[in-house]
Amino acid sequence: MLTSLLLEPNQVVSVDRLCGAVWGDAVPSAAMASLHNHVMHVRRQLGSQAGARIRTQSPGYLVEVRDAELDVEVFESLCAKGHQAALAQDWAQASVLFREALVLWRGEPCPDLAEAGTVASHIHGLSEIRLAALVARVDADLRLGRHGELVAELRMLINEHPLREMLHELLMLALYQAGRRVEAMDAFLQLRKTLVDELGVEPSARTRDLHRRMLDADPTLDTRYASVSKPATKNASNASNASTITNDDNETDDTNTATDADTDAAQDQQPATASTLPTSSIHFSGRATELRAICDHLAAAEHEAHTVPMLVLSGLGGIGKSALAVRAAHTLSADYPDGQLYISLHGTSSVPRTATEVLGNLLRDLGVPNSDLPSDEEGRAARFRSLTSGRRLLIVLDDARDAAQARPLLPGSGSCAVLVTSRRRLPGLVDAIPMHLDALAPAEALEVFTGIVGTKRVDAEPEATAQVLGYCGGLPLALRIAAARLASRPAWTVAMLATRLDGEHRRLDELRVEDLAVRASFQMSFSNLPGQPAPGGLTCAVAFRLLGLLPGYEFGVHVAAVLFDQTLEQAEDLLATLTDTSLVETTVPGRYRLHDLLRVFAVELSSAELTEDERDRTSRRLLSWYADALLAAVRLIGRSKRMPPGAEQAMGEPHWQLPEFAAHRDALAWCQAEEDHLIWALRTASARKWHDIVVRIASLMWFYYIVAGSHAPFATTQRLGADSALALGDEPAYAWLLTGLGSALKQAGDYEEAIDCFRSALTIRQRLGDERGLVNIQNNIASARYLQGRYDEALEWFGQAEAAVTAIGDLAALSIILNNAAETCNDMGDLPEAVAKYERSIELAVATRNLHQVGMARTGFGETLRRMGRLTDSLEQHRLALAIQDELGSDHRQLLTALDRLGATFADLGRVQDARHSWQEALALAERTTDLRAAEIRDRLEEVAKADRSQADPNQAGPSQADPSQADPSQAGPSQASS
Incomplete structure (x- = not known):
């Protein structure tokens, strides 16, 4: 499970994918609970600080990893620097960097997990990038003239990867340059035999071309910088390819007279070499992963006669598709010595270019005179396929409108390669590899911005820079525009630019410089x-x-x-x-x-x-739907059958489709995901005086916040709801929402203000004759008094509530009241009475199928048993309670109480390490949820640490956590007293 998270660091890995990784196709029925146990176990094993890095985030979990902490990321960073060095033809530095990267490897990646479901594809990918780094390092060493020492290593690699032609080509070249030319020829024959026997295919055109050049004693193969690629013509780009072996012949024309003469003679019979690529920006940065993927894919392509290697780069306007395609084409230019052709298809303009027009341009670039151009699209396409057949051309089709526009422009054979950019995904190009570009990562965005603005200004205002990057949302076009505006205004500070971008109403106005504008780019897609x-x-x-x-x-x-x-x-x-x-x-x-x-x-x-009317109608429809969807969730989340007044009647239309929740966990997850939107719905409805919607949503939010326990949002929702209920004159709803507001204030520790709300609600419910409502308020007043430490008053109120609910016959509510009264007895020291009440509470909760209440009562029961010295029984109750919490996945407060008390039980048993792990997990949960008990748990951990130090140093005094009187976790109180 930990490996699955680390293979995708800082990214949410869904529960379904984790289950697939851990169990493959045999996912057990209790996988959710078991997976949660795995997470809890890993957190404990890692300790509090590292364990807190594993975060629960819908729809799964993520692990936080910082820069240079993960070996895979360090490896990829070194490889990226190695490729940059190779691009600059600094082969010595490239060799050093790739060696440093490869030193990080020890054997195969994750050998015990190689067959573990979805992890297998990641592991295969790691093996592939390792092999690519090996090839790049060997390439660099070969260029440095180290051919003699490479032969043995290459033979070993070929033994491991017998079908990798690139390794055979490197071996052929190393043997040839070492003067072992007969062995080089034999290496080719061995490769051919392997491919024919295993796959029934001949070696690729490139390998056959290397073999032919060796037979012809091509003098370029003897040079220090020889490669397996075809020698470039005089007009071809000599840029090196950072991710594969390319031609980098640096000899002058005078030293290559014979070769040039041969090339010129060949050019008399072939179309001219052309390179029409635009200049790549000097400020191009980021996209290292995508650039490497493009280069690796085209370098690994077999270039079969009937299959054209092709990638489609898609993404929203301004995401950097064209810049990446042009940079990739420049990087790969030496692999395509017959030319690199670029043409914009104007797909987002009002008049996209026709295939006939574009083919005319491409044919002219290949040397076809106007007088020899066919007049129709079909004729030009046929001529283009004929001219490109068998040639090594890289073609960039920029800004394609759709697949139909690009399809006639494809070359005639697999010796060519094509890069297509489009705002659409172009699934109609069925043979293409899709690559959808997302926003830049924060580090990449900073790199782009800094490259234009300069390090000095960025370092001087890091917070303002972070604001600007946030407003640009990782969109390269927006980043370049913002940076260009700042760079052209030396008097501006970064903070001044951040202020101008702060307001959404003017942000797109600010993201414009000369003919570049984010809004215009979006408008083209919209049009x-x-x-x-x-x-x-x-x-x-x-x-x-x-x-x-x-x-x-x-x-x-x-x-x-x-x-x-x-x-x-x-x-x-x-x-x-x-x-x-x-x-x-x-x-x-x-x-x-x-x-x-x-x-x-x-x-x-x-x-x-x-129109304003359209906006109002649509907004009211959406807010009413939120109210109905929340009702569907609350029916599973609510631990009582009692619903807010009038809540059972839907507000929306019958044909509306609501989310379907299979279990409590699903309903709670939906509320968590939509919490911000629900609060927005409340505020919007309140501002527009749609009081019926405000009352409905606020009343239902009570159920969610009783479980989630967030103080500030809870109080906000209940206040808005109470104000709207008062405006409507709806007394039952007003009493309900006053009770909810009191519950929120009680959770926040404002006990007297909470009791004022409860008493006001109590008066209304007495006037309305609402017996069940009276029980609810009596229970809440009792729990508030308990939390104040006024136990006698608490028991008096609990007694009134118990008598009233018994008369009504509401067994579910009686279970809750008995549990809270038992908690009070426990803290007063009346342990036998607490045991009796807990046992009765558990019995009723089981009978009414209130699983959450069962878990809550077992947690309290376990604490009472601990105080009585029945530690084994206490441990069993806490474990049962935690199992229920794992199954429900809800109520962090109750989970925190269970972990805290489990830690105390472990401490009493002398199991200090187990106690520490429980409290560390409890502390991480308390800090993550801003629970008020974080300080208490931190003190317990400090007591454990003091005990450890005192054992190490007998002269240092300090209480042992094994003494339960030193830290009493029961002070947390009945976390569900507000039910």
Whole structure:
């Protein structure tokens, strides 16, 4: 499990993928609980600081890894520097860097996990990049003239990878340069025999060409910088390829007279070499991983006669597709000595270029005179395929509108390669490898910005720089524009630029310099959306405008369906088109997001092109849906059958589709994912005086916050709800929300203010004759008094609540009250009475199938048993309680209490290490959730540390944590007393 997380550091790995990694196809029925146990076990093994790096984040977990901490990232960083050195033809430095990278390896990666489900693909990838680094290091050594010492190593590598032609080519060249030419010829024959016997194929054209050059005693093969590639013509680019062996013949024309004469003679019979690539920006930075992937893919391509190696770089406007394609083409130019052709297809303009026009340009670049150009598209395409057949050409088709525009422009044989850029994903180019570009990572964004602005200004204002990078959202175009504006204004500080970008309403206005503008780039994508309405009658343009009404960047398909007033299927079709055009991104199935700046653009469109009535109707529809979706979640989260007044009646339309929750955990996860949107819905409805929606959402949020336990948002939602209930004159709802506000204040430690709310609610419920409501408030007042340490008053209120609920016959509520009363008895020292109440509480909770209440009661029962000295029984109760918490995945406060008390039980048993692990996990949870008990748990850990030090130094006094009187975890109190 830890390996699966580390293979994708700082990224959320979903529970489903983790289960697949751990169990493969045989995922057990209790996998969720078991996986949670694995996480808990790993955190304990790592200790508090490192263990806290494993974070729970929907829909799974992630591990936080810092720079230079992970061996794979260090390896890849060294390789990237090695490739840069190779690009600069600094072969000595390249060799050193690749050797340093390879020293990090010891054997095969993760040998005990090689067959472990989804991990296998990652492990295979690691083996591939290691082999690529080996090849690059051997290439560098070969260029340094170390051919003699490489032969033995290459033979060993070939024995491990007999079908890797590149290794055979290197061996042939090393033997040839060592003067062992007969052995070099034999190496080719051995390769040919292996390929024919194993695969039934001949060696590639490049390997056969190397063999031919050896037979012809090609003088360029004897040079120190010889390679396996075909010698470049005089007009070809000599840039080296950082990720494979390329031609880097640095001899002058005078020393290569014979070769040049041969080349000139060959050129008389072949089309001219051409290179029409634009200049690559000196400020190009970032995208090292993507650049390496492009180079590796094209270098590894077999160049078979009928298959053209092709990649499609897609992404939203301004993401850097064209810059990456041009840089890759320059990097690979030596591998394609017959030319590198670039042409823009103007796919995002109002008039995209036709295939006939583009083919005319390409043919002219290849030396075909105008008088010899066929007049029609079919004739030009045929001529182009004929001219490119068998030649080593790299073709960049920039800004393709769709696959149909690019398809006629493909070359005639697999000796060529093609890079296509497009804002669409172009699935119609079925043989292409797709590469969708996302926003730059923060480190890459900083690199781009610093490259233009300069290190001095960036280092002087790191916080302002971070703000600017955040406003640009990792979009290269936005970063370059912002940096260019700053670089051209020496009097500006970075903070001044950050201030100008701060307001969303003017951010796109600021991200403009001369003819470059982020808004214009987005507008081109928006203008190219299909104008034909989708099956539901809505166009993609209107759908995108409506997305501007959302409060945040991420949203689910259910939200989009309500926003569009469409079915789920119709909404998915619209979102699929928006995703294909890179205006929307998909994160996980069913969830989508807008890039930060694209959301600003969508907000502009919705404000300018939707009427106020349209915005109001759509917003009310969306807020009503949130209320109904929350009701569906609360039916699983709520631990009582009692619902807020009037909550059972849906606010929305019957045809609306709500999320489906299979279990408590799913409902809670949805609330956690949508919490910010629910609060936005409350605030929006409150501002527009839609009091019915405010009351509904706030009343239902009570159930979620009782479990989640967030103080500030809880109080905010209940105050807004109470104000709206008062405005409506709805007394039952007002009493409910006053009780909720009191619960929130009680959680925050404002006990007297909480009791004032409870007493006000109590008066209303007495007037309304609401018996169950009275029980609820009596229980809450009792728990507030308990938390104040006023135990006698607490027991008095609990007694009133117990008598009232017994008369009503509500067994579920009685179980909760008995549990809270037992907790009070426990702290008062009346342990036998506490045991009796806990046992009765557990019995009722089991009978009413309230699993959460069972776990809560077992936690308290375990503490009472610990105080009575029944440590084995106590340990059993705590373990049962934790198992329930693992299954439910909810209520961090109760989990914290269970871990804390388990630690105390371990300490009493003398199992200090186990106690420390439990408290460390409890502390990490308390700090992560800002629980008030963090200081107490920290003190317990310090006591353990003091005990360890006193054992090491008998002269140092300090209490032992094994004495339960030194630290009493029971002070946490009944965490569910507000139920």
